[in-house]
Amino acid sequence: MDTLAQLRAGQLTGITRLDLACGLTEFPREIFDLADSLEVLNLSGNALSRLPDDLHRLTRLRVLFCSDNLFTELPACLGQCTALTMIGFKANAIETVPAAALPPLLRWLILTDNRLSELPAELGQRPHLQKLMLAGNRLQRLPESLSQCHRLELIRIAANQLTELPEWLLTLPSLTWLAYAGNPLETEADAAALDATASIAWSELRLEQQLGEGASGVIHRAAWxxxxQPATQVAVKLYKGEMTSDGSPLHEMNACITAGLHPNLIRVEGRIVGHPEEQAGLVMQLIDPSYRNLAGLPSLASCTRDVYADGTRFSAHVALRMARAIASVAEHLHHQGITHGDLYGHNILCNEHGNCLLGDFGAASFHATCDSLESRALQRIEVRAFGVLLGELLERIDSGLSDERRLQLEALQQRCCQPQVLARPGFSEIGQALAAFN
Incomplete structure (x- = not known):
């Protein structure tokens, strides 16, 4: 983290990224001294409510974060920043997005956890828009102009007031990751599955080391x-109460429970009761430490694409084993009326043998289990996510795959990603196709 003193002393000349979180109530004019180099500006965690009208003087500015501030309107000056592609104003009190606030090259817009009831039609006139984060607002509809955003791949509209998913949304050719839980339109979770979940007393759990922390909660190793009976080693996830970019953590917990049993899902042992602070939580299967995340989270540059470690390579046997497993678990979830919404390599735990587990239900949504055009489209949107994943695996196969087999798999991958949503195969057909590659 940089300091205001460093900035004012001229010690940050030439930097490309500036992070300032020091209780700012006004935009420091000294930032303009960095105009020749500054590309990423992070002013999150301050007390700002406005930005200067001449912000466009930062001619190289590509990324601006102003989350956890006091803005009530997205500043109109952003629209004059010709190089700006990514805007993040999470957890403010924004009620209005003026059309003038949308820069021409806008690619990634984060307005999670604000007070928006509508969006400008001009949002659909941003042809580079690829990622749109709107969870935790008051939206009752989306502008129909978004149907023109043919590059839009990820949209988060969970925890709003939407009563229907517009037909045009389900036909967007590039839409891949959709989260819409917590809206009136959503099908209810399976009440019988939730009621049948075992209750585990907090007094029976002894927390040990922390294993990880995400937007929705903290995971510990624990003794049950x-x-x-002898103590059992388990994982305990305690959920946070705040809105995440995907939606409500408690909705995620319900999706984990409703998902049921599958060899490629992390098994839920039960729901925690009796926590002294009434914190919600789950007791889950403890994963062997040999499992690692298949990929890393998308970066600012990759936007919607995972980042794989340099040198990541697989044999055809391992890659195909993972592909078959993920197709199988996705088909299972769809039968339960669940779309995962975040089918990504960074949410897959795997070991060197290709054994894998799909996790993180933060973006999961419920849909009707009966066959309809809507449920079919929702499932085929997720098929595109699988197609992206299959392509990433194919790029990294270094042995054991003939040219003929590679062409066949590439053809399957292209069918999964074709722009006509309902023409994509379902996961049952995908599973059958992959089974032929033994």
Whole structure:
């Protein structure tokens, strides 16, 4: 983190990224001294409510973060920043987005956890728009102009007031990751599955080391000490109460439970009851430490694409084993009326043998289990996510795949990603196709 003193002393000349979180109430004019180099500006965690009208003087500015501030309107000056592609104003109090606030090269817009009830039609006139984060607002509809955004791949509209998914949304040719939970339109979770989940007393759990922390909660290793039985090693996830970019953490918990049992899902042992602070939580299967995330999160540059470690390579046997497993678990979830919404390599745990587990239900949404055009389209949107993943695996196969087999797999991958949503194969057909590659 940089300091205001460093900025004012001229010690940051030439930097490309500036991070300032020091209780700012006014935009420091000294930032303009960095105009020749500054590309990423992070002013999150301050008390700002406006930006200067001449912000466009930062001619190289590509990324601007102003989350956790006091803005009530997206500043109109952003629209004059000709190089700006990514805007993040999460957790403010924004009620209005003027059309003038949308820069021409806008690619990634984050307005999670604000007070928006509508969006300008001009949003659909941003042809580079690829990622749109709107969870936790008051939206009752989306501008129909978004149907023109043929590059839009990820949209988060969970926890709003939408009563229907517009037909045009389900036909967007590039839409791949969709989260819409917590709206009136959503099908209810399976109440019987939720009621049947075992209750595990907090007093039976002894937390050990922390294993990880995400936007929705914290995971610990724990000993589960049931009366009259030896202690069992488990994982405990305690959910946070705040809105995440995907939606509500408690909705994620319900999706984990409703997903049920599958060899490629992390098993849920039960729901925690009796926490002293009434915190919601789940007790889950403890994953062997040999499992690692298949990929890393998307970067500012990659936007919607995972980042794989340099040198990541697979044999055809391992890659195909993972592909078959993920197709199988996705088909299982769809039968339960769940779309995962975040089918990505960074949400897959795997080991060197190709054994894998799909996790992170933060973007999961419920849909009707009966066959309809809407449920079919929702499932085929997720098929495109699988197609992206299959392509990433194919790029990294270094042995054991003949040219003929590669061409066949590439053809399957292209069918999964074709622009006509309902023409894509379902996961049952995908599974059958992959089964032929033994």
């Amino acid at each position: 000490e049931q009366p009259g």
